[in-house]
Amino acid sequence: MEKHDGGPVALVRASLVEAGVxxxxxxxxxxxxxxxAAAQALECDLAAITNSLIFDVGGEPLLILASxxxxxxxxxxxxxxxxxxxxRASPAFVLDHxxxxxxxxxxxxxxxxxRTLLDETLQAHGLLWxxxxxHNSMFSITYQDLLRITGAMELTVR
Numbered sequence: 485m486e487k488h489d490g491g492p493v494a495l496v497r498a499s500l501v502e503a504g505v506x507x508x509x510x511x512x513x514x515x516x517x518x519x520x521a522a523a524q525a526l527e528c529d530l531a532a533i534t535n536s537l538i539f540d541v542g543g544e545p546l547l548i549l550a551s552x553x554x555x556x557x558x559x560x561x562x563x564x565x566x567x568x569x570x571x572r573a574s575p576a577f578v579l580d581h582x583x584x585x586x587x588x589x590x591x592x593x594x595x596x597x598x599r600t601l602l603d604e605t606l607q608a609h610g611l612l613w614x615x616x617x618x619h620n621s622m623f624s625i626t627y628q629d630l631l632r633i634t635g636a637m638e639l640t641v642r
Contacts, residue, residue, distance in 0.1 A: 492584045492617030495593035500623060503592070503633040508624040509616045517587040517619040519552025526613055526622065529553075534606060534614040534630065536589040538582060538598075540573040545581040549591050549614070549630065550603040550641050557642045561601065564639060588618040591634050602627075602636035 497507045516522040519533040526533075533552030538545050541562075550556050558570040575586045582594045591600070591614050606612055607627045614630070616623045631638065 492588070492590070492593060493621050494617075495583065496590045496617040496621075496623065499590075499592035499633070500625075503629075505625055505629045505633060509621050510623070511621045513620070515619045516615075516622055522613060522615075522622055523552065528611075528613060529609065531605070532609040532612055534591065534603075534612045536591050536615055538573045538578045538586075538589060540571045540577055541567050541569075545573065545577070545598045546570065547582075547589075547591065547598045547600040547634075547636075548603070548641055549600060549606070549634065549636060551605050554603070554605065554642045556603075561639065561641055584615075584617050585619070588615050588621070590615045590617045590623070591630060591636075593617055597635065600634045600636040601639045601641060602631055602634065603641045604638050605640070605642075606630075 512525050516525050522533050523530040531551045531553035535550050537548045562570045578586050613622045
């Protein structure tokens with residue numbers, strides 16, 4: 485990806501356009517820092533909100549794209565991946581690896597590619613919504629496009 489100025493949301497927009505899915509970012513003045521707030525603002529099912537959760541696996545980031553209606557079972561994911569313990573990353577770790585703050589992390593637009601898992605239950609929704617780099621922005625995408633542009637591994641995460 486080329487270098488772009490303008491902050492995290494601009495990087496997400498550029499990533500989406502460069503991946504061929506188009507700029508579907510929407511910005512909300514009231515903010516959408518949680519899956520519940522995003523679902524309410526977008527008038528969609530909470531399960532169609534795609535949380536971008538960063539975990540720390542031995543000092544390396546792991547991005548899990550999970551339904552906003554569910555909690556990730558880190559022990560199950562660790563067992564399926566054959567890794568050691570998966571820990572929730574600190575806000576500083578998240579910012580360092582994504583360039584984005586907790587609560588606004590997007591699946592794309594990071595300084596470098598992050599190992600990514602995509603919750604298979606998200607396939608049930610025709611249109612998904614994901615954070616777009618800050619607490620006020622979301623973008624829409626299909627499951628197949630999200631899978632393609634993130635290079636994610638499909639996995640049941642709960």
